[in-house]
Amino acid sequence: MQEHEKLFKDFLKAKGLKLTLPRRVILDTIFTYHQHFNVDALYDVIRKDHQNVSRATIYRTMPLLVESGLIKQSLRCQSKDHYEHIYGHSDHLHFLCIKCGNIIEVESKEIEKTLKKLAATKNFDISDYNLGAKGVCESCQKKIL
Amino acid sequence: MQEHEKLFKDFLKAKGLKLTLPRRVILDTIFTYHQHFNVDALYDVIRKDHQNVSRATIYRTMPLLVESGLIKQSLRCQSKDHYEHIYGHSDHLHFLCIKCGNIIEVESKEIEKTLKKLAATKNFDISDYNLGAKGVCESCQKKIL
DNA sequence: GCTACTTTTGCGAATGAGTCTCAAAACTCT
DNA sequence: AGAGTTTTGAGACTCATTCGCAAAAGTAGC
Numbered sequence: 001m002q003e004h005e006k007l008f009k010d011f012l013k014a015k016g017l018k019l020t021l022p023r024r025v026i027l028d029t030i031f032t033y034h035q036h037f038n039v040d041a042l043y044d045v046i047r048k049d050h051q052n053v054s055r056a057t058i059y060r061t062m063p064l065l066v067e068s069g070l071i072k073q074s075l076r077c078q079s080k081d082h083y084e085h086i087y088g089h090s091d092h093l094h095f096l097c098i099k100c101g102n103i104i105e106v107e108s109k110e111i112e113k114t115l116k117k118l119a120a121t122k123n124f125d126i127s128d129y130n131l132g133a134k135g136v137c138e139s140c141q142k143k144i145l
Numbered sequence: 146m147q148e149h150e151k152l153f154k155d156f157l158k159a160k161g162l163k164l165t166l167p168r169r170v171i172l173d174t175i176f177t178y179h180q181h182f183n184v185d186a187l188y189d190v191i192r193k194d195h196q197n198v199s200r201a202t203i204y205r206t207m208p209l210l211v212e213s214g215l216i217k218q219s220l221r222c223q224s225k226d227h228y229e230h231i232y233g234h235s236d237h238l239h240f241l242c243i244k245c246g247n248i249i250e251v252e253s254k255e256i257e258k259t260l261k262k263l264a265a266t267k268n269f270d271i272s273d274y275n276l277g278a279k280g281v282c283e284s285c286q287k288k289i290l
Numbered sequence: 291g292c293t294a295c296t297t298t299t300g301c302g303a304a305t306g307a308g309t310c311t312c313a314a315a316a317c318t319c320t
Numbered sequence: 321a322g323a324g325t326t327t328t329g330a331g332a333c334t335c336a337t338t339c340g341c342a343a344a345a346g347t348a349g350c
Contacts, residue, residue, distance in 0.1 A: 161296090161297085162297075162298090163296095163297065163298075165297085165298065165299080167298080167299070167300095168298090197299090197300080198299090198300090199299070199300045199301070200300090200301095201299080201300065201301075201302095202298080202299060202300070205298085205299090224307095224308085
């Protein structure tokens, strides 16, 4: 059993829940194929090998994965919630290109530090960051429109 | 005509569009009553005095207001898009309390500066920031669960 | 102010991501 | 294997947001 499976299993167990086959398939698929993803795309990938995992189950599993700390909710894009890995990935922020939809990831230690400092001044207990910007990426700027 | 009306009118004109009565009502209501708001709440307020402004028109006007730079899209909360003023408000970031739903606003010059610097290294042309964190606010931390 | 033209509006229908229900299936423990 | 719980898939459902359309309102030129 891989590391992330073990973590998820422990998390579930602590809540009296089970690491079932569909949950395992979802978790493994996420950690095999995807960086950023949304449920729809995930569903398509999963369906290739497992025709019997339903959308509902994926939707039901996402909050568990988020709560477990393995993934987090990320940008909302084209009216869909997106997710990204946390486990095994260092904090970073996103630049979302509004022309091509690509996401550029950038290390963000400094911003993170500042944010924590600010939160401390307000006695706010941060559970999750959301840092980024929308704009136009380098290659889209070069395209003549 | 108030300042923000003039700005919006000029913006619309430049696009060959018109500052109609419904658009004016929407704009004025936003700038009179609201800091953060969502379309639903805005609709209720507007309806008190103007029974003939439809939801569809509000939905259609929001992107124009965003594009004009008067307001921006903000946190998404309870499955609803939220908006906030920009015109007349300095940049700030949000701490959203996941217990009580309150939003704490904090000045963020420093983070902004860092973000701009990072964007510059990637040649990314920022049009809109999105900075914030979720967590638990001071008073909710004190509540015993 | 009136005409001709374009944009806008309100209404209700449509869309679509995400949630819920429920009976059947899968786990877990003994 | 059986009892008791949690999960699941399928499809119905919700509800924010968008769309289509015919009527209404703005605008520019007379």
